[in-house]
Amino acid sequence: MHIPDGYLDLSIAAVMWVLTALVIGLSLKKVAESKNLNVPLLGVISAAIFAAQMLNWPIPGGTSAHFVGGALAGILLGPYAGSIAMASVVAIQAFLYGDGGLIALGANLWNMAVVNVFVGWYIYRLLERYSKFGAAFVAGWLGITTAAIFVGIEAGLSASFRYPAFVAISAMGVWHGVLGLIEGFITAGIVSYIHSSRPDLEETSNAVISKVPVAFIGVMILLSPVFAYLAEIVGYSEPLENVAEEIGLAEKQSYTGIFPDYTIPGVNEYIGTLISGAVGVVIFLSLAFMRQHASAD
DSSP: OOOOTTSSOHHHHHHHHHHHHHHHHHHHHHHHHOSSOOHHHHHHHHHHHHHHHTOOEEETTTEEEOOOOHHHHHHHHOHHHHHHHHHHHHHHHHHHHOOSOSTTHHHHHIIIIIIHHHHHHHHHHHHTTTOHHHHHHHHHHHHHHHHHHHHHHHHHTSTTSOSOHHHHHHHHHHHHHHHHHHHHHHHHHHHHHHHHHOGGGGSTTTOOOOHHHHHHHHHHHHHHHHHHHHHHHTTSOOHHHHHHHHHTOOOOOSOOOSSGGGOOTTSOHHHHHHHHHHHHHHHHHHHHHHHHHHHHO
16 A cells, blocks of 8 residues: 555656645644644554554465554544544654655555545444444445555556556455455444443543553554564565566665664564564654643643
8 A cells, every 4th residue: 555656657746745735734724723632542543553554464365464544543533633643654654664655655645644534534424323333344444445546546647557547446446445344344343342432532632541552552563573474474565566566667765764664674574573663653652642641730
């Protein structure tokens, strides 16, 4: 889902930067005006999504996938705050870990922090009257699938991609339409749990963050090297990378981040994954708990 540099034409990348800037700018304005925003909750959800994205599930056949979380962020925080949360995750992934290109960052933000979040949120609001679990499942499924289709559109309209747009759209849409079922179930499970056990989180301005989600985030980071190993067994690639390999499309990234590909140069790759992942989580949680501590004072 994270598009590297070299996959998109500069003109397409520029258009996506403009569109993204407009929506993220609107989201920042709406969040600044909101009196119902819980900054600690935003930080914890951002940290959880970041940690969850580090868990690459091995898929038989030579690929892997991971939870994206855009729909979940929108459901729990609302579309504007959810968009900001996802934008912070995607931006840190690009600048700190080289996950996705800097030129392509506008497109990656659009796909994961705008399309995934807003589509997921609107679908959930449309269907929640019938079933919160069902609404969250469809939101998670269609949110990531729609985002993947936009990846296909962006790549397909670029001259670098040697096949018509419908080929890229079909490849990304079909793959993520299937993988999105997992995204849907995870989203539905989390939303159902929160609705039944932590309804106070729906009143985001008053919710208090407990130690349980923080502990869960820590467990995900501890498991990240295990998932990295398992995903490596099947090729450690994602659908977009598989398509690029088939057509001979190469990445053109000069910047690889402070922790390239979630590793630390000179350190065992699995230990590096653990440490680099912990650094990312600390960045998000520090914002959450500094704000919560300040409010308590």
